[in-house]
Amino acid sequence: QKEVEQNSGPLSVPEGAIASLNCTYSDRVSQSFFWYRQYSGKSPELIMSIYSNGDKEDGRFTAQLNKASQYVSLLIRDSQPSDSATYLCAVNDRQGAQKLVFGQGTRLTINP
Amino acid sequence: GAVVSQHPSWVICKSGTSVKIECRSLDFQATTMFWYRQFPKQSLMLMATSNEGSKATYEQGVEKDKFLINHASLTLSTLTVTSAHPEDSSFYICSAPRSGSGLLNEQFFGPGTRLTVL
Numbered sequence: 001q002k003e004v005e006q007n008s009g010p011l012s013v014p015e016g017a018i019a020s021l022n023c024t025y026s027d028r029v030s031q032s033f034f035w036y037r038q039y040s041g042k043s044p045e046l047i048m049s050i051y052s053n054g055d056k057e058d059g060r061f062t063a064q065l066n067k068a069s070q071y072v073s074l075l076i077r078d079s080q081p082s083d084s085a086t087y088l089c090a091v092n093d094r095q096g097a098q099k100l101v102f103g104q105g106t107r108l109t110i111n112p
Numbered sequence: 113g114a115v116v117s118q119h120p121s122w123v124i125c126k127s128g129t130s131v132k133i134e135c136r137s138l139d140f141q142a143t144t145m146f147w148y149r150q151f152p153k154q155s156l157m158l159m160a161t162s163n164e165g166s167k168a169t170y171e172q173g174v175e176k177d178k179f180l181i182n183h184a185s186l187t188l189s190t191l192t193v194t195s196a197h198p199e200d201s202s203f204y205i206c207s208a209p210r211s212g213s214g215l216l217n218e219q220f221f222g223p224g225t226r227l228t229v230l
Contacts, residue, residue, distance in 0.1 A: 032217055043205045043224040044156070088155070090219075098144050098209040098217050104155045 003027060006089050006103035015112050019076040023089030023103055026070065033065055033072045034100065036088040044088055048074060079110045114210045115139050118222035125196055126230055132192045133225045135162075135206030141186035142208035146219070147179075150203045162189040162206075196229045203227075 005024045013019040021035075032051045036044035048063040050056045050072065056063045062075040072091075076083055086105040093099035115138040125131050135145055145162040160181055161169040168181035180192040193200055205224040209217045 034218070036221075041203075043203075043221040046218060046220060049218050092217060098219070099146070099158070099161065100219055102156050 003101045004089055004091050004103040006087075006106045008104055009107040010109055011106055012109045012111055013079050015079060015081060015110055017079055019079045019083065019108055019110070021074040021076075021087050021089075021106050021108065023072045023074075024070055025072070025089075025091045025101075027091070027101075028067075028070065030091045032092040033063070034090040035061075035063060035072075035074045036090060037083075038086045038088060038105065040085075076108075081110045081112055084108060084110045114208070114218075114220040116206065116208050116220050116222040118206055118225050120225060121223060122226040122228075124228045124230065127197055128195055130192055130194045131196055131227060132190055133204055133206075133227075135189045135191070135208070135222050137187045137208045137210075137220075140208075140210045142189075143186060143211070144209060145183065145189040146207045147181065147189075147191050148205045148207065150205060150224075156205070159191075162191075164189075193227065196227070198229045201227055201229045 003026050035048040037047050038044040048061050050063040050065045060077045064073045086107045088105045089103040090100040117136045119134045143164045147159045148156045149159050150156050158171050159174045162181045162183040164183045170176045183189045203224050203226050207219045207221045209219045
């Protein structure tokens with residue numbers, strides 16, 4: 001079983017709508033959770049980090065963490081075509097707090 | 113966010129030659145850095161953990177004698193692909209966690225190096 005699971009997509013969302021990206025993880029002792037955005041041909045860019053249960057908002061982005069359900073999500077409000085990218089969920093590794101385990105990524109397309 | 117640089121951004125080399133890639137943390141010190149490889153349309157694959165002042169830790173299946181890692185200072189790690197072959201052609205990306213961010217250990221990526229071996 002993979003440690004971090006994401007729906008690979010593609011996920012298509014109309015411009016202006018809310019895009020919802022989901023991620024589940026298997027290791028209950030994971031403490032920190034991250035969302036990265038990766039444009040084609042570029043390296044990942046950190047857009048959200050969260051370690052407490054609940055919601056964390058930053059501009060149009062909201063990360064949601066539910067440790068009991070081992071679930072973390074990313075909401076993008078007022079989606080823009082520039083949000084079209086692959087979104088990677090990452091969880092800190094059990095054995096080394098700095099090492100991250102990545103999901104396979106969800107490809108998101110915002111349709112004008 | 114923190115800034116991590118890589119050099120070169122792209123390189124083309126002949127089969128059998130060695131290529132060195134540098135990764136620098138520009139505005140923070142990094143005792144640990146990570147090296148990833150990414151093939152087209154695939155996810156990131158962690159190759160090794162670079163540790164300042166000690167040997168790198170390699171992931172299973174990664175040849176340590178082929179991918180030499182040196183973490184010479186708190187801001188610089190290098191990856192040398194020795195005797196490169198066409199199958200080594202890939203996008204190599206480094207990352208560094210910024211200490212002091214508490215539980216979060218936010219990790220920042222360099223822009224990547226695209227290696228093409230002819």
